[in-house]
Amino acid sequence: MPNIVEPKLISGNANLPLAKAVARRMSMHRGMSVGLVDARVERFNDAEIFVEVYENVRGEDMFIIQPTSRPANDNLMELLIIADALRRSSAARITAVIPYFGYARQDRRTKARTPISAKLVANLIHEAGIERVLTMDLHAAQIQGFFDIPVDNLYAAPIYALDILHHFKDVSDVMVVSPDVGGVTRARELATRINAPLAIVDKRRERAGEVAEMTVIGDVTGKRCIIVDDICDTAGTLCKAAEVLMSKGATEVHAYTTHGVLSGPAVERVSNSVLKSLVITDSIEPTAEIKACPNIRIVPTAPMFAQAILNIWNGTSVSSLFERETLGPIYEGMYSAA
Structure with missing residues (x-):
């Protein structure tokens, strides 16, 4: 051979x-x-x-x-x-x-x-x-x-840590947020890397794709919140979580999601949401609509x-x-x- x-x-x-x-x-x-x-x-x-x-x-x-x-x-x-x-x-x-x-x-x-x-x-x-x-x-x-x-x-957490430290500069008021209990390990990993506290959004679903209730575990008052997840599909849960965090006193909400599936109305939801930015990777080829969205940013892998x-x-x-x-x-x- x-x-x-x-x-x-x-x-x-x-x-x-x-x-x-x-x-x-x-x-x-x-x-x-x-x-x-x-x-x-x-x-x-x-x-x-x-x-x-x-x-x-x-x-x-x-x-x-x-x-x-x-x-x-x-x-x-x-x-x-x-x-x-x-x-x-x-x-x-x-x-x-x-x-x-x-x-x-x-x-x-x-x-x-x-x-x-x-x-x-x-x-x-x-x-x-x-x-x-x-x-x-x-x-x-x-x-x-x-x-x-x-x-x-x-x-993606090591890349996101570099990105956050570069774009946020001072992370003293940053709080990492897990959008559900199942994602705590992923969120904690990023929080440890940037030396930030951790909060959790506890969500309850009545059926797949629909969230009935959300509760924030942790004090996000005066914090710049960063939601961390692995997949963003229709963005319904993400946008609703951002609204809940803002209602609990967060000054701004960003999201870091590895895989931007972004199907159906996702891009429109993100562009009309309270999210200041959604950062995704190029693990999935972004569409023209995603590239054109002003509050979506793509990090190369x-x-x-x-x-x-x-x-x-x-x-x-x-x-x-x-x-x-x-x-x-x-x-x-x-x-x-x-």
């Missing part, structure tokens, strides 16, 4: 701008051109997905960059079929870089006769020949245990994913990217004054 000389990137259609940005960052780190493998990912007239790889990938260390965001089923099938094409072309190792892991919210049985779809997706990924997964902010930590292959789960891919290829630590001392230089230029 030929020696593995360089990591090679290939992308589906889910988020090509992110894949190209990762390639550019890797080119900077390597001091040589790193591009996407030449391939076509197309659909037949009946919407079947077809993949053809134009370059030789025999014995290569392949990284497929493909979030399984909307349309989740199409993007998931693209990932699986690309993996099958690479496996049948004798790639040495296949790593799936899935910035946003779709179906992650179906991680347990909430009632009788319902599926655990996240486990099913994990099985499909493994059976397709993928040997490692690199993702960001899984909705539930136990999803890593659904896989029988290594899973590296990156966190390409620097972190590029370094993580290089660390996996080199066999070095991925968890080193969780520390500010390691991550700061990667984002130097953006947050150099932080």
Whole structure:
């Protein structure tokens, strides 16, 4: 088998701008051109997905960059079929870089006769020949245990800590807020990084997607509140939480959410809400409407994913990217004054 000389990137259609940005960052780190493998990912007239790889990938260390965001089923099938094409072309190792892991919210049985779809997706990924997964902010930590292959789960919190310290300057009046009890661990992680207190919004749902009641646990009077969550879908809960915080005496409310699903009326809700800003990453390709929204800001993940891919290829630590001392230089230029 030929020696593995360089990591090679290939992308589906889910988020090509992110894949190209990762390639550019890797080119900077390597001091040589790193591009996407030449391939076509197309659909037949009946919407079947077809993949053809134009370059030789025999014995290569392949990284497929493909979030399984909307349309989740199409993007998931693209990932699986690309993996099958690479496996049948004798790639040495296949790593799936899935910035946003779709179906992650179906991680347990909430009632009788319902599926655990996240486990099913994990099985499909493994059976397709993928040997490692690199993702960001899984909705539930136990999803890593659904896989029988290594899973590296990156966190947006270190990037957000850099961003907050850069944009807020003085954080003495900042309070981090978890939008529900289940997200306390995530919010506490960010609060610890910026040395800020923590509050919780306790919400009660009557049915999926509808919040009946919200209660704030903690005193937010005179505080600049930062709501931290992993997914923002329709933004209904987020906007309502912001209103509740303002009614309890917060001076302003911001939100940091890793995955901007932002479906349906989400963007309109955010633009008309009391939220001063919503910060998301580009784990899901933002639409033109999202980019045009004045109070939505997008933080790039390409620097972190590029370094993580290089660390996996080199066999070095991925968890080193969780520390500010390691991550700061990667984002130097953006947050150099932080």
